[in-house]
Amino acid sequence: xxxxxxxxxxxxxxxxxxxxxxxxxxxxxxxxxxxxxxxxxxxxxxxxxxxxxxxxxxxxxxxxxxxxxxxxxxxxxxxxxxxxxxxxxxxxxxxxxxxxxxxxxxxxxxxxxxxxxxxxxxxxxxxxxxxxxxxxxxxxxxxxxxxxxxx
Amino acid sequence: xxxxxxxxxxxxxxxxxxxxxxxxxxxxxxxxxxxxxxxxxxxxxxxxxxxxxxxxxxxxxxxxxxxxxxxxxxxxxxxxxxxxxxxxxxxxxxxxxxxxxxxxxxxxxxxxxxxxxxxxxxxxxxxxxxxxxxxxxxxxxxxxxxxxxxx
DNA sequence: TTTTATTAGTTGCAAACGTAACAATATGTT
DNA sequence: AACATATTGTTACGTTTGCAACTAATAAAA
Numbered sequence: 001x002x003x004x005x006x007x008x009x010x011x012x013x014x015x016x017x018x019x020x021x022x023x024x025x026x027x028x029x030x031x032x033x034x035x036x037x038x039x040x041x042x043x044x045x046x047x048x049x050x051x052x053x054x055x056x057x058x059x060x061x062x063x064x065x066x067x068x069x070x071x072x073x074x075x076x077x078x079x080x081x082x083x084x085x086x087x088x089x090x091x092x093x094x095x096x097x098x099x100x101x102x103x104x105x106x107x108x109x110x111x112x113x114x115x116x117x118x119x120x121x122x123x124x125x126x127x128x129x130x131x132x133x134x135x136x137x138x139x140x141x142x143x144x145x146x147x148x149x150x151x
Numbered sequence: 152x153x154x155x156x157x158x159x160x161x162x163x164x165x166x167x168x169x170x171x172x173x174x175x176x177x178x179x180x181x182x183x184x185x186x187x188x189x190x191x192x193x194x195x196x197x198x199x200x201x202x203x204x205x206x207x208x209x210x211x212x213x214x215x216x217x218x219x220x221x222x223x224x225x226x227x228x229x230x231x232x233x234x235x236x237x238x239x240x241x242x243x244x245x246x247x248x249x250x251x252x253x254x255x256x257x258x259x260x261x262x263x264x265x266x267x268x269x270x271x272x273x274x275x276x277x278x279x280x281x282x283x284x285x286x287x288x289x290x291x292x293x294x295x296x297x298x299x300x301x302x
Numbered sequence: 303t304t305t306t307a308t309t310a311g312t313t314g315c316a317a318a319c320g321t322a323a324c325a326a327t328a329t330g331t332t
Numbered sequence: 333a334a335c336a337t338a339t340t341g342t343t344a345c346g347t348t349t350g351c352a353a354c355t356a357a358t359a360a361a362a
Contacts, residue, residue, distance in 0.1 A: 009265035011200050015275050016177040021218060022291050023170035026298045030167050041318075049162050060340065067172060069320070074342060096327045096340040114160035124166050124297045128290055136290040139283050140173050146275045147177045192348075211310060220350070225312060247310040247357045 015143060026124065033116050038109060040079075043068060045113065047076040048085065051102045052110035058097045085109055166294060177275065184267050189260060191230075194219060196264065198227040199236065202253045203261030209248045236260055 011017050027042070034040040040048070050062050057065075059073045066073075077100060080086040085106030088098045102110060125133060162168050178193070185191040191199070201213050208216075210224050217224075228251060231237040236257030239249045253261060276284060 009204065009269060011197075011204055014268050014272055016174065016181050016271075017197070017200075018288075018291065019170060019174035019177055022295045023167065023174040024218065025295045026167040026170055029298050043318085046162075046168070049168075053160065053162055058340080067175065070341065071320070071343085072318085075318080078342095094328070094340080098341080117165055118160060120167075121165055124294050126297050128293050132286055132290050135283055135286045137169075139279055139287040140169065142279050143275050144173045144176045146277050147180050194348090209310080221311065222313085222350070223348090225310095226348085229312095245310080245358070249311080 019143075030117060030120055033120075034113055038113070041076070043072050043076045044079050047073060047080060048102070048106065048110055048113070051086065051100060052107065052114065056099050056101045058091070058099065060097065062100070080106065170294075181268060181271055184271075185264055189234075189264070192227070194223050194227045195230050198224060198231060199253070199257065199261055199264070202237065202251060203258065203265065207250050207252045209242070209250065211248065213251070231257065 031042060034042075034045045046066050046068065047062055050066055051057060054061075054065070059070065059077060062068065062073050063070050068076075077086060077088075081088065083105075085103055087101055087103055089101070091097045091099050128136075182193060185193075185196045197217050197219065198213055201217055202208060205212075205216070210221065210228060213219065213224050214221050228237065228239075232239065234256075236254055238252055238254055240252070242248045242250050279287075
């Protein structure tokens with residue numbers, strides 16, 4: 001008795017917490033790369049990565065694909081434009097939207113960063129078997145799906 | 152040719168990104184609980200959860216256990232104190248540090264939130280086998296460990 | 303004992319964020 | 333056509349964050 005703190009709940013077994021802790025730990029390593037080398041924020045890196053991987057996109061497209069808020073994307077686009085890594089062009093079919101595309105310098109930064117990302121990714125999976133990784137990915141997707149239950 | 156966007160890198164296969172996306176998706180459901188019901192931030196919830204689970208701790212202890220920056224914890228402690236969910240007491244062995252402990256109301260909020268957390272956690276693992284979950288946890292830990300490589 | 307270095311926690315400031323309101327364009331209705 | 337509604341993206345404002353500087357207390361060195 002006297003110590004009333006015991007209930008069944010364990011923070012370490014709460015998936016949102018456990019995943020956040022791991023995700024943050026994994027992100028820190030790469031963050032130091034794009035921060036120190038290119039003075040980018042995480043959102044800027046994500047926008048750059050999407051344009052590098054998928055080519056011309058609208059801000060809306062990036063919001064949807066990356067689950068980023070439109071104000072976050074809007075500001076990241078301004079920042080990348082200031083760095084001359086991204087250019088806008090008007091979409092004549094819909095003059096509200098703008099096409100976004102990386103400049104040559106932007107593509108260069110993208111390639112450099114993805115090379116570093118690949119290296120880091122290799123280090124991360126060191127000692128983990130392909131089977132385990134496959135299960136991991138499968139469960140990760142299942143957890144994400146289950147989190148979207150309307151009620 | 153003409154479309155130069157193809158390189159090997161795939162954002163969806165980059166673990167820091169994949170984990171962050173999943174972690175954020177999972178966190179949103181529970182966030183709406185502690186935000187709407189108790190007007191808490193994520194950091195406040197984490198501090199509350201640590202004190203609820205582990206009992207009396209110093210701010211430093213919480214920083215270490217939760218990987219939270221000391222300013223974040225400092226502010227969360229003030230907020231929880233304002234809500235009368237937490238009390239400070241001086242540590243006579245070291246008068247720089249303060250003991251933090253939940254009040255009765257704080258414990259009550261903790262119990263209510265952990266009940267909701269348990270329910271959500273059950274929903275999340277729906278349809279996932281115990282074996283798969285065990286592998287998932289194992290890989291999650293391995294990834295975290297691998298991210299701490301000094302270089 | 304005095305001096306220096308370290309540690310726990312707080313605060314000021316600037317950067318980053320989320321919400322709501324907004325302008326401009328597009329779509330749908332009458 | 334005229335009007336209402338919806339959509340894309342930006343901006344203003346208040347909140348949250350991270351960094352650096354700080355205070356107060358302890359520990360270590362002289």
